[in-house]
Amino acid sequence: xxxxxxxxxxxxxNMQRNDExxxxxxxxxxxxxxxxxxxxxxxxxxxDRLKLDHQTGSLTITNTRTxxxxxxxxxxxxxxKESIKRFxxxxxxx
Numbered sequence: 001x002x003x004x005x006x007x008x009x010x011x012x013x014n015m016q017r018n019d020e021x022x023x024x025x026x027x028x029x030x031x032x033x034x035x036x037x038x039x040x041x042x043x044x045x046x047x048d049r050l051k052l053d054h055q056t057g058s059l060t061i062t063n064t065r066t067x068x069x070x071x072x073x074x075x076x077x078x079x080x081k082e083s084i085k086r087f088x089x090x091x092x093x094x
Contacts, residue, residue: 006064007060008072016079019077021033025072027073031052033054049062069089073085074086
């Protein structure tokens with residue numbers, strides 16, 4: 001629901017120094033962890049509402065808006081193995 005927080009869980013354990021996690025929203029990079037360095041790429045849409053847990057890879061969006069609805073894509077490179085997962089998020093409310 002609009003105004004709530006939502007967490008998309010990845011639940012990665014044992015992140016290694018060279019592992020990479022990247023979150024995208026509608027093909028725009030929004031968060032990334034490389035070699036334990038966390039970075040957010042915000043065009044103003046999420047304005048301090050994103051939190052990426054660099055140990056698990058989970059992404060939390062606080063104070064959700066209906067404009068947060070859409071396709072989220074997670075790319076991980078863990079132990080030289082690349083994986084892509086997609087999540088469709090719908091936020092309801094006025």
